[in-house]
Amino acid sequence: MISNSQDLTINKKKYKADVSPDMPLLWFLRDIVGLTGTKFGCGMAQCGACTIHLDGEAVRSCVTPVSRAIGKKIVTIEGLSENGDHPLQQAWAEVNVPQCGYCQSGQIMSAAVLLQEKPNPTDSDIDDALSGNICRCGTYLRVRQAIHTAANIQKSSVSNAS
Structure with missing residues (x-):
């Protein structure tokens, strides 16, 4: 487990990352945080449905472990703009x-x-x-x-x- 002192910053909000460090970030976003705009497609980084931003880079969250996101800025489709006006x-x-x-x-x-x-x-x-x-x-x-x-x-x- 990642220690309780480790936070993930998702769409400018902090979340405790009290999960296995190997958990795919996709499942943390969808199942723990409830941000379901990021989709599961293939689970192998081949289709792009799970693309998010990690420190401004487009990454496949289905193969990105939660441990890689600690201390980084995560943006999902829900956080791209406050009012859906990007x-x-x-x-x-x-x-x-x-x-x-x-x-x-x-x-x-x-x-x-x-x-x-x-x-x-x-x-x-x-x-x-x-x-x-x-x-x-x-x-x-x-x-x-x-x-x-x-x-x-x-x-x-x-x-x-x-």
């Missing part, structure tokens, strides 16, 4: 990306890191960054369109703030 969340709705929706939180979390690193991504940048996020419904073209839309929303937000 540019990607706005663009996802505007472009009507989801069909079944199962992969969408992982797609959005991967795309958020991409937009931080490349605010104006090319189609190739998007394809590369999201190549590990599988969508059984095949909404890849709408995902790409939504990321371009989010990049434009982000740009206009920055220019309006100046």
Whole structure:
């Protein structure tokens, strides 16, 4: 067990990590904390449904042990924005990306890191960054369109703030 003195910071809140250090972070998020937006897909880091941010990096929570997250900043889809108004969340709705929706939180979390690193991504940048996020419904073209839309929303937000 991880000692009671070890905390996890998830979406700016502290949680006691009184679990096995080898427990996948996904199960801590879903079963202990109750944040079910992060999905279980394959359990092998192959599908991307469980993607979260760990200190700003997109990681697969299904294979990330809780011990790796101690002392780091964890952000889930629920913590991406306070009101669901992140540019990607706005663009996802505007472009009507989801069909079944199962992969969408992982797609959005991967795309958020991409937009931080490349605010104006090319189609190739998007394809590369999201190549590990599988969508059984095949909404890849709408995902790409939504990321371009989010990049434009982000740009206009920055220019309006100046």
